[in-house]
Amino acid sequence: MHRFLSISSKSTSLKNQKQLHLPLVSSVSSATPKGQSCSHYFNQKSPSLGSRLGFDRFISSGYFPNRVNLRGHERNGNGFLRLKGLVGEIRNYSSETDRESIDYDVVIVGAGPAGLSAAIRFKQLCREKNADFSVCVVEKGAEVGAHILSGNVFEPRALNELLPQWKDEEAPINVPVSSDKFWFLTKDCAISLPSPFDNKGNYVISLSQLVRWMGVKAEELGVEIYPGFAASEILYDEDNNVVGIGTNDMGVAKDGSRKENFQRGVALKGRITLLAEGCRGSLSQKIMKEYKLREKVQAQHQTYALGIKEVWEIDEKKHKPGAVLHTLGWPLDSKTYGGSFLYHMKDRQISIGLVVALNYHNPFLNPYEEFQKLKHHPSIKSLLEGGSVLQYGARTLNEGGFQSVPYPVFPGGAIIGCSAGFLNVPKIKGSHTAMKSGMLAAEATFGVLHGGSNMEAYWDALRSSWVWEELHRARNYRPEPHIFVSGSVHFHLHLFI
Ligand SMILES: Cc1cc2nc3c(=O)[nH]c(=O)nc-3n(C[C@H](O)[C@H](O)[C@H](O)COP(=O)(O)OP(=O)(O)OC[C@H]3O[C@@H](n4cnc5c(N)ncnc54)[C@H](O)[C@@H]3O)c2cc1C
Structure with missing residues (x-):
């Protein structure tokens, strides 16, 4: 055999x-x-x-x-x-x-x-x-x-390139985004704003199932x-x-x-x-x-946010597969960058979470407690009532964007995905850029092993790719000082720009 x-x-x-x-x-x-x-x-x-x-x-x-x-x-x-x-x-x-x-x-x-x-x-x-x-x-x-936090609005661009036949091969991607809402929260009210996100063609998925x-x-x-x-x-x-x-x-x-x-x-x-x-x-x-990869391209230090996420199973009558909601404002104060998200996946499941930038001014702020408060907001509590938590977790996100991308090649290899900081901050999406960077690094790797080229081809390919174009377009989103606009509002109002 x-x-x-x-x-x-x-x-x-x-x-x-x-x-x-x-x-x-x-x-x-x-x-x-x-x-x-x-x-x-x-x-x-x-x-x-x-x-x-x-x-x-x-x-x-x-x-x-x-x-x-x-x-x-x-x-x-x-x-x-x-x-x-x-x-x-x-x-x-x-x-x-x-x-x-x-x-x-x-x-x-x-x-x-x-x-x-x-x-x-x-x-x-x-x-x-x-x-x-x-x-x-x-x-x-x-x-x-096992270590991937579920509940993700997925942009299929990289997957279309990697495995174009994914729809025929039973990829667990089957809930297209059906609505895209954006609210400003006060303690008791939710004020609807036009959504700055463009999630047309995207899907609400479980990222752990996809991987x-x-x-x-x-x-x-x-x-x-x-x-x-x-x-x-x-x-x-x-x-x-x-x-x-x-x-x-x-x-x-x-x-x-x-x-x-x-x-x-x-x-x-x-x-x-x-x-x-x-x-x-x-x-x-x-x-x-070790290899001074930031210094090599004068990249800034990386900055981080903490994302806390829970997956809930809710009452079928309240479940709207593909519905996407982002909020800003309460419970975060005006000096804290951040916002919440709530995505309806399939099978009565929703993913709810709060992202808090880790440069918050109030040393007593506890992101987990803020998340608990969020779930008790009148416009969210009613959705969760009668439901149960299936999964929970927390992870950091890169917030540095374009300016913080290090030189991703070192002698003997390369850094790919969020390790190198390719998350698109205003979109709060990094799965597609992580995938594309992996694909480009793989092509360079193959060139080294098969064709005798070098890993620098990865850096060149990256800078000519749509990943670079995306990150460059979003480059002024986070570093700009927020003088006139409060933190949370600033966090999302830039998305309109
Ligand atoms: C709260 C939150 C919400 C998000 N929402 C979205 C969204 O809606 N849409 C979107 O596109 N992106 C979203 N993202 C970002 C997205 O999750 C990441 O951009 C993406 O997962 C990055 O992929 P990656 O492969 O680089 O890293 P990861 O997905 O983090 O995978 C890294 C893997 O490596 C493993 N690992 C780490 N270190 C080691 C080690 N030393 N040895 C062995 N294994 C190791 C980990 O266990 C993990 O499985 C979100 C992130 C967070 C935190």
Whole structure:
């Protein structure tokens, strides 16, 4: 059933290396029995590897419960370890002094819109050019989508370019925006204003469902996704080039000591490493500092807002699929940037949230309490009454915009998506720009590995793309001092401009 390629991996060789053979799987369903989970298959076939690499915790993207799994592994007759992938190649595997190490051509950190778009675009190019490069994605969430806040007004521009057939392939995007309202709130009233947003052609979606679906698409193309693993360190070579990442150690006690179940993290080495960690990614921050990426293009420091979001299930009679509402004003005071949003998704679900810029003047302001107040506003309370909370979470958003975009290329890789700050602040949308930046970085990566070009092509492509044009158009939205207009009003009135 499996054909082995005899060509060597192009990855740089490692000390003490063994070879990890990745066979060509002649049919997807032969990789694992249909419907069987990857982790189950891993551990059944060879319990030792699962535990040695820490793959016991492997949970796949999990969008379709009965979907075909694409990976597994077993020992061959010579005792070599074999990983089964959709595409076949020999993977270098080494046991360095203190930890296991696996070589890939491309290592991507983060399975959000940016990371998965990069993985998909890269593998599409491999198919088009009949090239065989390996890609792995590490995701710190227990499964793909677990750390993505649901409830999103999605602009499908990048997805149309990446997977134009998404409508036929059951992408979880099926609620077009049906109305777009904009209110100014006082403590007791809601005053309707013309909406500054243009959400025509956009959809109200669950972003976590979309990335799960994208995870499946990526796996179908041969991308290896490892959820449950945080990339916790950057690996450098002796010339200070990035050569991959190390995953976090497991079984560490609170005081830092090693527990009985301690497992050293794995080194995932990549000829190119793409950082797609989302807003204020920890490794991305280190890389920006290490290579002075802001200074390189005189970018300003990044600024942030906090977004608190809840997904509710409400009474069917009150539910209007596709309805979009943004508010400004109460409960935020006049010196605080921010506003709220309320999106009606499908299945009686709504997503409600409050965004508060983190430069608020009042040191006693508590964004969570402001959000609680918002839900008790007379025009919102009635909608939520009788409903229940299904999910909640909070995340930061980049607010720096165009002026805060760093040089996104470093020796050995690039930064993509919200890690680099591509969120369009006045639109409060960053999924489409994150995806497009991932696609452009993937094209540059392919150029490096296949055509011998360099990663700077990503920076050039970015500046000629619609992402740059969008961010440039919105460039004066946030930095302008708000002298005459109060914070919240300013936050949204600029959208009319
Ligand atoms: C409250 C709120 C509302 C929003 N509303 C909208 C909207 O309506 N429309 C819109 O288009 N955009 C919206 N956005 C912005 C949008 O969510 C982001 O722009 C988009 O998700 C960015 O994609 P990304 O792939 O760059 O990062 P993310 O979506 O943040 O994905 C990063 C992934 O990387 C993982 N990760 C991070 N660090 C590591 C690590 N070290 N190791 C392994 N994995 C790691 C994370 O777990 C996560 O899964 C909103 C954001 C917030 C916070």
